[in-house]
Amino acid sequence: MKTYLKDLVEINGTKKSRRFAYFIQFLIIFSVITFSIETLPDLKPQTRVVLKAIEAFSVIIFTFEYLARIYVADSKPKFVFSFFGIVDFLAILPFYLSFGIDLRSLRLLRMFRLFRLFKLVRYNKAMHHFANAMKLAKEQIILFMIITLMLIYFAAVGIYYFENEAQPEHFSSIFSSLWWSIVTLTTVGYGDVYPITVGGRIFTFFILMIGLGIVAIPTGIISSSLTKAVEPHDDEKEDKLK
Amino acid sequence: MKTYLKDLVEINGTKKSRRFAYFIQFLIIFSVITFSIETLPDLKPQTRVVLKAIEAFSVIIFTFEYLARIYVADSKPKFVFSFFGIVDFLAILPFYLSFGIDLRSLRLLRMFRLFRLFKLVRYNKAMHHFANAMKLAKEQIILFMIITLMLIYFAAVGIYYFENEAQPEHFSSIFSSLWWSIVTLTTVGYGDVYPITVGGRIFTFFILMIGLGIVAIPTGIISSSLTKAVEPHDDEKEDKLK
Amino acid sequence: MKTYLKDLVEINGTKKSRRFAYFIQFLIIFSVITFSIETLPDLKPQTRVVLKAIEAFSVIIFTFEYLARIYVADSKPKFVFSFFGIVDFLAILPFYLSFGIDLRSLRLLRMFRLFRLFKLVRYNKAMHHFANAMKLAKEQIILFMIITLMLIYFAAVGIYYFENEAQPEHFSSIFSSLWWSIVTLTTVGYGDVYPITVGGRIFTFFILMIGLGIVAIPTGIISSSLTKAVEPHDDEKEDKLK
Amino acid sequence: MKTYLKDLVEINGTKKSRRFAYFIQFLIIFSVITFSIETLPDLKPQTRVVLKAIEAFSVIIFTFEYLARIYVADSKPKFVFSFFGIVDFLAILPFYLSFGIDLRSLRLLRMFRLFRLFKLVRYNKAMHHFANAMKLAKEQIILFMIITLMLIYFAAVGIYYFENEAQPEHFSSIFSSLWWSIVTLTTVGYGDVYPITVGGRIFTFFILMIGLGIVAIPTGIISSSLTKAVEPHDDEKEDKLK
The missing domain is CATH 1.20.120.350 (Voltage-gated potassium channels. Chain C)
Incomplete structure (x- = not known):
């Protein structure tokens, strides 16, 4: 039995x-x-x-x-x-x-x-690969997650100072400004909150120029380590060739 | 004739x-x-x-x-x-x-x-390359498509629980929440549906942080295998050099 | 003089x-x-x-x-x-x-x-690099531009059939649907036009899953050939090592 | 003491x-x-x-x-x-x-x-890596930042000529058009301003096709140099193998 x-x-x-x-x-x-x-x-x-x-x-x-x-x-x-x-x-x-x-x-x-x-x-084989890839790149992901979080927070504080007076209903505190900085730096851009002052827009420009590259890093690391985790046969091939 | x-x-x-x-x-x-x-x-x-x-x-x-x-x-x-x-x-x-x-x-x-x-x-030469590239990366694309689908579904269920009560017209069921999770995870962000509760927004943050990297993988695989398929002359060059 | x-x-x-x-x-x-x-x-x-x-x-x-x-x-x-x-x-x-x-x-x-x-x-040195890179990757860019254009057109026709009846003001013809497919496949997503029927939304999902990877290719080619054009000293270093 | x-x-x-x-x-x-x-x-x-x-x-x-x-x-x-x-x-x-x-x-x-x-x-180790990576790629980033700025400016001028008459409240001058070109070329797409004329939409299409690749370059350079800065042990491994 x-x-x-x-x-x-x-x-x-x-x-x-x-x-x-x-x-x-x-x-x-x-x-x-x-x-x-x-x-x-x-x-x-x-x-x-x-x-x-x-x-x-x-x-x-x-x-x-x-x-x-x-x-x-x-x-x-x-x-x-x-x-x-x-x-x-x-x-x-x-x-x-x-x-x-x-x-x-x-x-x-x-x-x-x-x-x-x-x-x-x-x-599911794919999920196993995913889990392995996450383990592989764990340290790097955590390091850059911290930078990403700092940048999102920094963007939220900045926009709060520029937009709070002009739009107190949308940028009432740093916490509500965080929503804007998440939606903007991931380029989702729902359009529910956006800067309307000149200062806020110039700040958005600089944050986007700096931020897009940084926010893309943790996701890039996951992507590349996943691609590595899924292609172990490549190394095997090379071993055979040698 | x-x-x-x-x-x-x-x-x-x-x-x-x-x-x-x-x-x-x-x-x-x-x-x-x-x-x-x-x-x-x-x-x-x-x-x-x-x-x-x-x-x-x-x-x-x-x-x-x-x-x-x-x-x-x-x-x-x-x-x-x-x-x-x-x-x-x-x-x-x-x-x-x-x-x-x-x-x-x-x-x-x-x-x-x-x-x-x-x-x-x-x-069309380009389309031939495209068809070849798709054949080459077929297995990988399917594997990660499954992960992407699971993530989109998971995001839809999560947002349903957070937003259903606050916005019953937009998040009436998991099926209508799926529309939100597709539009958000691809970073299109039309702005027709978006979370308004604090819980839903924090959930969106985590889903975006995790999700962007994962959704980018199948598209990344297509891109890289297409680039490979279009540059076969590189290997030829190397062969000649050897 | x-x-x-x-x-x-x-x-x-x-x-x-x-x-x-x-x-x-x-x-x-x-x-x-x-x-x-x-x-x-x-x-x-x-x-x-x-x-x-x-x-x-x-x-x-x-x-x-x-x-x-x-x-x-x-x-x-x-x-x-x-x-x-x-x-x-x-x-x-x-x-x-x-x-x-x-x-x-x-x-x-x-x-x-x-x-x-x-x-x-x-x-401007940067612009010279840019011009060189464009010449280098000209053929590839044209090839994939054709695929991208076909995909954008295909998406426009599809959404026209799904949404024309429900939203005749936004999807009045294939030409006006093209605007939607451009804005969606580049993930800009202004939110001025978006599908509201179930069929149109499912179609959008598939088009986005397939399309994001393809639309990213010409831009990826430009990026990579620009990076190559800007780093000629790498090859020189290698030559010296050999 | x-x-x-x-x-x-x-x-x-x-x-x-x-x-x-x-x-x-x-x-x-x-x-x-x-x-x-x-x-x-x-x-x-x-x-x-x-x-x-x-x-x-x-x-x-x-x-x-x-x-x-x-x-x-x-x-x-x-x-x-x-x-x-x-x-x-x-x-x-x-x-x-x-x-x-x-x-x-x-x-x-x-x-x-x-x-x-x-x-x-x-x-913070991650921030040290970040600072190093920025120093490494400084020259390249500046070069392509200039191209990006020129493109954003060029897009703003173009859309100003196409949309100024149709939407004088949103595209009142090149300065206000700059806001549109930043939000569009970064694919954030809030939806607060968007072209409505046929000419403006066709222009947007070309600018997006050309622009996405170019705007992605500085961010790509930051990402890649950061990845390099975080993986110095790879070279060490290779050295040991040799």
Whole structure:
């Protein structure tokens, strides 16, 4: 029995385990879609019942999968407190909690159901690469994140002094100016807040000229380290050539 | 006769085939422009007649070209079901269908006329490079497209929880929140929807910091593989040097 | 006399020619600033007189410089029809034309005064690099410009079919939809036009996912070839190492 | 005594100096946060008193630190006029000035308190890298900044001629058109000003096609030189391999 389950839930080349993996992945995506549909306003009561039933079904499967993984684990506590152990637990938690607590008041708890998406990581090669790349470039990302944060803060203070008097409703404090500096330095530019004074506009020009290059660095680091993480075969090729 | 047509429609160095190619390319661009003019509102009836005539003329030429290509093909079924065979067919289809069906009700079918643009690929070196580059980086693009989709979805769910109560008209469900997360993570930022709650804005900040780097990856991969595909002579040079 | 002028206007290491170059550069920037001030509404008549005087003064100097350059040129017709010869001529032309024709009706002609900015190129190292880089990558840029144009056109046709009925005022024809596709694919996103139908939004999503990478290519090529053009010393270093 | 202070304020490996560094860094961030809170409107008088007290406390510490640094410096004038000497001085100046002058009228002076953020640079590795990278690429950045400025100016003049008549309130002069060209070429696109004439839109298209690549260059140079500055160990590895 234990060997059968081990073969089923563990990622190895057997046909059985691959089918099980595809089934779980399908169920994750399916339950995420039903989760999205649930948020639609003006749903019919029948639809709600169907969605509830689908939710109950998938939670039962996920619970079985979770228990099976604990059962077959070499070290049970190690699995329970591992990344995937916690993700598996959080993915089913909100459903069981909903019997005890009224979740309508605890809306954020329902969002925990989204942790199911992280369950996909177990099977997803791309996500593994992503995790590796993040580890690789962790130090650099943190260093430049600090510079980016300082720049965003500096931009917010500057624009506050230039625009506060002209637009007290939009630039009421440095905290509300931070919203402007985030939206501007990422070049999203919604257009809900923008400088109208000459000083503020000249300041925006300088901040944009300096800032765009700096804000682009952490994202550039992630991109390049991801590209590295995804192309390990290149080095292998070179090794063979040598 | 067959040899004459073969010389004409096949891409080889002869003067005759080059002239034919330029003529077809001109006709493609010309018919695409008339297609655009047709969409202008308040066109005079005389203009419509002229446009119809031009359309009829170009379809006749394209039909002749299509039939000639089938006639000269070594394997007729192979050409008909090849990429360019299908493109050539779809480029003339809407015109002949318009006699049978009322195209005003089947507006999307008229869009098939745009397939003529793909006919340009046959002659266009840049598009060949593009197709090669896409093949080269196919696997990577798919892997990171999945991550991008997950991130966009995750952003939509997050903003839904933060903004749904404050702006039920813009963030009515996860599906409508998806529009926000696409527009924001691509930094287009139309400004039709944006967070107004403090929680939503802080969430936007984190999503932008993480997201910009990730969304940029698939586009970065396309760019770099395209640049590779367009510079094969560099390797040749190196080979010569060695 | 000719030797003196040659020494003055030609770019060589002498102190005299350097001083003359700085003076001309200063005059170019100064006359461009006065040109900008002239466009300010509600200028006092006195200010207008002063600006006119400055303009007349700089044109006289530029005319002297132009004539001196012709005088000292080894081959006069070659200089007159060279890039800088034409630029020098166009920079002074609007002033002399303004005596004959009423420039208020020929507003575009006044813009020719801006050609003075191109005179800066003669002295500006950065602009020389830029010109070289453009020549280097000319073929690639043209190839991908074609793809970019096709994509922008394709996006415009698509959005026209999705949004024309819902927003006939913004997407009245393919030509007006082109404005949307330019603003969206460059991620500027003014927010004056944006899709509101579900189909149009899904189409926007796909176009953005595909398009951002492609639109970035020509700009990427310019950037990289400019970086190459500005770093020739790297190769020299390598040569020395070898 | 001097030895004790030297050990404390200088950055060396000792436990004492590390603790002092963390304390100063914490105080900088803490005083920056209180500075932000002070800008909030509708603050209670008690809160203001608390904030004033915190401000006084941190200034006293920073003053002690500044005097200690002067005391232990090998060459006192050299420290006072060094970058960090000036930063340390400007960080405490506004507080002492506030006794003499009414700062409400000299709002900009209060902004000098932000110089405390630069005090963080002393301890921050990332900022050191940033400063080095800027020095490395200084020449290139200046060269392309000039091109960028010329392009932004050129775009402003162009749009002024196309849009001035149609939208005299937004494009009243070249100076107000500059705001449009900055916001557009950085792709921020607030949507407060945008072309509405056909000519202006076609001009925008060409400017965007040309401009995006050029505006991206200075930012690209900063990014790449920063990446270089942060990865010196790569060269070391290569050296070892050789």
